[in-house]
Amino acid sequence: MGWRGILGFEYGIVQGPLGPDISGPDLVAAVANAGGLGFLRAPDWESPDYLRELIQKTRNLTDKPFGVGVVLAFPHEENIKAVLEEKVGSLEEAKKAVNAGVDAIIVQGREAGGHVIGQDGLISLLPRVVDLIGDQDIPVIASGGIVDARGYVAALALGAQGICLGTRFVATVESYAHPTYKRKLIQLDKTGYTDIFGRARWPGAPQRVLQTPFFSDHKSLPFNMNELDKPVIGRSTIHGMEKEIRQFAGTVPNATTTGDIESMAMYAGQGVGLIKEILPAGEVVERLVEGAQHLIRQKFGGI
Ligand SMILES: Cc1cc2nc3c(=O)[nH]c(=O)nc-3n(C[C@H](O)[C@H](O)[C@H](O)COP(=O)(O)O)c2cc1C
Numbered sequence: 001m002g003w004r005g006i007l008g009f010e011y012g013i014v015q016g017p018l019g020p021d022i023s024g025p026d027l028v029a030a031v032a033n034a035g036g037l038g039f040l041r042a043p044d045w046e047s048p049d050y051l052r053e054l055i056q057k058t059r060n061l062t063d064k065p066f067g068v069g070v071v072l073a074f075p076h077e078e079n080i081k082a083v084l085e086e087k088v089g090s091l092e093e094a095k096k097a098v099n100a101g102v103d104a105i106i107v108q109g110r111e112a113g114g115h116v117i118g119q120d121g122l123i124s125l126l127p128r129v130v131d132l133i134g135d136q137d138i139p140v141i142a143s144g145g146i147v148d149a150r151g152y153v154a155a156l157a158l159g160a161q162g163i164c165l166g167t168r169f170v171a172t173v174e175s176y177a178h179p180t181y182k183r184k185l186i187q188l189d190k191t192g193y194t195d196i197f198g199r200a201r202w203p204g205a206p207q208r209v210l211q212t213p214f215f216s217d218h219k220s221l222p223f224n225m226n227e228l229d230k231p232v233i234g235r236s237t238i239h240g241m242e243k244e245i246r247q248f249a250g251t252v253p254n255a256t257t258t259g260d261i262e263s264m265a266m267y268a269g270q271g272v273g274l275i276k277e278i279l280p281a282g283e284v285v286e287r288l289v290e291g292a293q294h295l296i297r298q299k300f301g302g303i
Helices: 003-007 025-033 048-061 077-089 092-103 122-133 149-157 179-187 213-218 270-274 281-300
Strands: 013-015 037-041 067-069 105-108 140-143 162-165 191-194 207-210 232-238 241-246
Touching (some): 025 048, 048 067, 105 122, 122 140
16 A cells, blocks of 8 residues: 555645634635645644544544544643544544554644744755665655645655645634734735744644734743733634733634733744645645646656
8 A cells, every 4th residue: 555545545645734723614624625735733732522523523523534633842741642533433435544653754844833842944854764764664744834735845855755834724714713814924925933822832842823913012022921911802702712811922813802902922934935825625626736746747748
């Protein structure tokens, strides 16, 4: 069985998990139905029954494989148990999807949106990892700054078998991001690498964010300050729980968020300047596939 068979998805296009709940059942199912592999995002607290519901809702929308992303920095054992039980107990596609995170290596460059630790750019990091893996049969998935077919083909040329996109999928019809956040991804085209958001809740986890006016005005938050010193600027229901959002919290606004949305963290990768419209997620996948086929024929067909 080839790597596509192992991973159980068609085109090597992955929608990475988008916290805290931006990649919900609607987005993940839309990606899956178009032949990509979408990842749900588990809550950052133990909530196995809620997670089972998320998985079930997704299954009601697609019979294709999908995955679940869990952040290990937060309580997760019961959630992982629920994911594994779902895999064993019922549908085979869930088994493949859960395995996908383990059976492949995702190489993330510093261009990526969200939390990023490494400082290497994808174009030099990716071929090094490909060389290290050599002829072991482990698929390498490229991530960071890829939003269109050109990035997809470039990643293939560098030795990847697939790509993982985050920001492009936040700016889709089905993502659970707040409409203002989606609109800003279309309007703005610069990002910053920072640790000003969510310092207290998740220390030592810098992130790449959209350069909003709020970020530009506040990016030199003194190192001894964090969100706990700051006022509440809004509220969100996240995975069924009501949460207060403080200024400088690390939580991006979702569809339920109220308050001063423009002052909240908005994660984005460096490819954001290439995103010009909010699209249905299935169309994002289709454009990547068709664009890549076209590009390969047009540019490399005669080689
Ligand atoms: C809003 C947002 C939330 C994210 N949350 C997570 C997460 O919870 N877990 C994770 O592994 N990656 C997370 N990521 C990273 C993505 O899964 C993906 O690897 C990354 O966005 C790829 O880079 P790109 O945004 O340039 O496409 C997040 C990214 C964004 C933009």
